[in-house]
Amino acid sequence: MSHSAKSNRLTRSLAAIAVIALASMSVSAFSQQAAKPAEDLPPGAMQAKATTACLECHEARIILQQRLTNAAWTKEVDKMVKWGAVVDGNDRDALIDYLSTNFSPDKGPYEAPRTSIEKGSGK
Amino acid sequence: MSSRRNFLKQMSRAALAVGAAPSVLSWATSAKSGSIDIPGEDGMIVRSFRFVDLETPVEYLNTWLTPIPHFFVRNHMHEPSELNAASWRLMVGGEVETPLTLTLTELSKLETHSVVNTLECAGNGRSLHRPQVPGIQWSKGAVGTARFSGPRLRDVLQRTGVKATGKHVMFRGLDEVPGKVPPFIRSIPIQKALDSDTLIATHMNGAPLTKHHGFPARTLVPGWIGAASCKWLTEIKVLESEFVGNFMNPAYRFPNQAVKPGDAVKPEDTHVVTGLNVKSVISGPLDGASLKAGRVAVHGAAWAGEADIVKVEVSIDGGASWTPAVLGHEQAHYAWRLWSYERKAEGGDYVILSRATDSEGRTQPATAVWNPSGYLYNAVDQVKIHVP
Numbered sequence: 001m002s003h004s005a006k007s008n009r010l011t012r013s014l015a016a017i018a019v020i021a022l023a024s025m026s027v028s029a030f031s032q033q034a035a036k037p038a039e040d041l042p043p044g045a046m047q048a049k050a051t052t053a054c055l056e057c058h059e060a061r062i063i064l065q066q067r068l069t070n071a072a073w074t075k076e077v078d079k080m081v082k083w084g085a086v087v088d089g090n091d092r093d094a095l096i097d098y099l100s101t102n103f104s105p106d107k108g109p110y111e112a113p114r115t116s117i118e119k120g121s122g123k
Numbered sequence: 124m125s126s127r128r129n130f131l132k133q134m135s136r137a138a139l140a141v142g143a144a145p146s147v148l149s150w151a152t153s154a155k156s157g158s159i160d161i162p163g164e165d166g167m168i169v170r171s172f173r174f175v176d177l178e179t180p181v182e183y184l185n186t187w188l189t190p191i192p193h194f195f196v197r198n199h200m201h202e203p204s205e206l207n208a209a210s211w212r213l214m215v216g217g218e219v220e221t222p223l224t225l226t227l228t229e230l231s232k233l234e235t236h237s238v239v240n241t242l243e244c245a246g247n248g249r250s251l252h253r254p255q256v257p258g259i260q261w262s263k264g265a266v267g268t269a270r271f272s273g274p275r276l277r278d279v280l281q282r283t284g285v286k287a288t289g290k291h292v293m294f295r296g297l298d299e300v301p302g303k304v305p306p307f308i309r310s311i312p313i314q315k316a317l318d319s320d321t322l323i324a325t326h327m328n329g330a331p332l333t334k335h336h337g338f339p340a341r342t343l344v345p346g347w348i349g350a351a352s353c354k355w356l357t358e359i360k361v362l363e364s365e366f367v368g369n370f371m372n373p374a375y376r377f378p379n380q381a382v383k384p385g386d387a388v389k390p391e392d393t394h395v396v397t398g399l400n401v402k403s404v405i406s407g408p409l410d411g412a413s414l415k416a417g418r419v420a421v422h423g424a425a426w427a428g429e430a431d432i433v434k435v436e437v438s439i440d441g442g443a444s445w446t447p448a449v450l451g452h453e454q455a456h457y458a459w460r461l462w463s464y465e466r467k468a469e470g471g472d473y474v475i476l477s478r479a480t481d482s483e484g485r486t487q488p489a490t491a492v493w494n495p496s497g498y499l500y501n502a503v504d505q506v507k508i509h510v511p
Contacts, residue, residue: 035157037172057301059173065250065260076257084302105255115177116158118165118192 035113039064046091046098053085053095063103065110070100163333165192170259174198175335179264184406184424187453187461188239188328189267196335197244197265199307199370200298203355208339213279213323217293217360220284227339230323233274238320238345239455241268241426245348245375245396248491248500254385256497263404263504266426268458271324271343277317279359285313289361292316294342294353309375310366311344311351315397320345320457323356345457346429347397348498350375371395377494384493399428400501401487403435403462403479410506419468421448423504426459427481434480437464441474442489442503448477468510478503 039060041050054063068076073096081087087095159169167177177196179189208227216222244265249258259265276292293310300306315321322343325332332338337354344351350370365371376393403425408414421439425432431454436445451461462477480486491502 035159035169037159057304059171061169061171062259065170066257067255068257069254072257083304110260112178113169114158114180115161115164115167115169118163 042102044098046094049091050095050098053087066103067105067107068103069105070096073099163192168264170261174201176259178261179267181263181404181406182409184264184404185422187268187451189269191327191333194267194269195244195265197349198298200300202334203297203299206334206338211339213340213357215279215283215359217362218286218289219361220286223283230274230340233278235272236275236322237270237272238322238343239268239270239458240343240345241266241457241459242349242352243399245350245498249497251500252491252493252497256495258497269327271322272326273322273324273340275319276321276323276342277319279323280317285361288363289313291362291365293360293362293366294356295358296353297355297357305369307370308366308368309350309370310362315344346399348399377498381492388495396498399426400499401427401479401481401485402501403477403487403504405475405477405504405506408506408508413509413511416468416470416510418465420463420465421475422463423477424459424461425479430481430483432460432479433482435462436478438476439466439473442476445478470510473508475506475508476503
């Protein structure tokens with residue numbers, strides 16, 4: 001991907017975050033329970049770097065729903081680096097540890113949100 | 124089928140709708156508890172919001188044709204940021220006598236054919252495999268049935284002529300690739316491409332395709348995994364051999380031999396996943412339901428890709444005994460059969476199972492065949508209910 005395409009994507013992502021943040025604020029008066037369109041990755045030393053590396057191309061839910069061993073996370077991280085995720089060589093092992101710790105097979109199920117029920121949908 | 128004029132009118136309306144549809148930027152949270160507004164998508168399970176992957180809750184799999192707001196959505200990439208019916212083109216080339224470029228108007232002038240097809244993501248049920256495998260963690264609802272309409276792919280290929288060297292047909296869509304991700308390009312063998320039921324579909328359930336389902340045109344490769352049917356189609360290329368790319372190998376492949384769950388498999392010991400498995404799903408009662416004593420109605424759907432369902436059996440005693448369910452009247456070659464079963468239940472806990480058998484003699488296994496990418500999960504379905 002060219003630099004300008006990347007910075008366009010980044011600009012769009014930032015705009016998306018701003019709009020989503022505003023949208024979240026506007027509904028918070030009505031409900032505290034509306035699902036956030038964009039989820040966050042869990043806290044930890046690698047949270048910021050994982051957010052930059054992974055969430056440029058896809059959202060956090062893709063990660064939050066996985067339950068994988070360290071070996072499987074290693075494969076995923078290496079595949080994603082090949083596919084353009086920017087991970088400093090020095091951060092690779094820490095990123096794999098972060099994902100393996102937070103999203104291991106023994107963790108409970110991830111509860112996915114639903115889309116709203118449309119009015120007059122007959123359901 | 125609607126007339127051509129209606130088709131074009133519908134298409135231009137759909138183009139307006141797509142143009143006017145709120146983009147990801149304006150999706151807002153809903154005031155409803157725990158839900159997200161995605162226009163046109165009704166009560167769907169959000170496996171991913173960016174890019175969009177939506178699963179149908181199992182209780183919606185109770186109609187022969189799945190309404191579009193309840194039809195699962197699987198995207199590998201970002202949806203095209205711009206789709207314009209007027210400027211859209213379909214290029215047909217490769218191992219053909221006369222390459223061709225079609226506008227949507229030209230495509231709409233070809234004879235329309237309809238196929239009712241059960242479309243299922245190869246990864247449907249992935250979350251149920253043990254050990255767990257990476258990928259979208261679909262439960263049971265990455266499946267739906269719709270009436271797909273549009274010209275036959277065969278008719279377009281007859282216009283270009285296919286050279287004797289043309290053995291596979293590749294499809295490319297307009298989805299947008301993030302980073303250095305390989306583009307979502309796959310191919311199907313020429314025999315399947317020339318099948319009279321393989322379509323360039325422009326409509327689902329009589330309405331123009333929505334953006335999530337591939338507006339303005341997608342391929343429909345009936346009976347095969349969803350990934351064979353390319354959305355936002357813009358290029359058809361006839362090839363001498365199978366397309367070489369990530370989504371043909373190593374993705375969408377299945378081990379030739381059963382492997383120990385959790386073991387790695389070499390690509391050379393795998394084959395491309397094509398047709399769907401025999402499978403049934405219970406759409407009611409829901410798992411964990413508490414029901415009144417008396418008549419308990421069990422219902423669901425069963426499908427088998429290119430084969431036909433011949434039998435669905437239900438057990439309410441955890442598999443000790445099985446009774447045939449009643450199959451629904453609505454049927455079509457590539458479509459699921461609805462089924463139902465009723466019996467009296469006294470107080471107690473019940474494990475209800477459903478098991479389908481198809482015209483090729485395949486029966487759902489008690490445990491699905493594990494594979495590293497979690498494809499084609501088709502174990503006997505199960506729900507537990509309590510009758511107080």
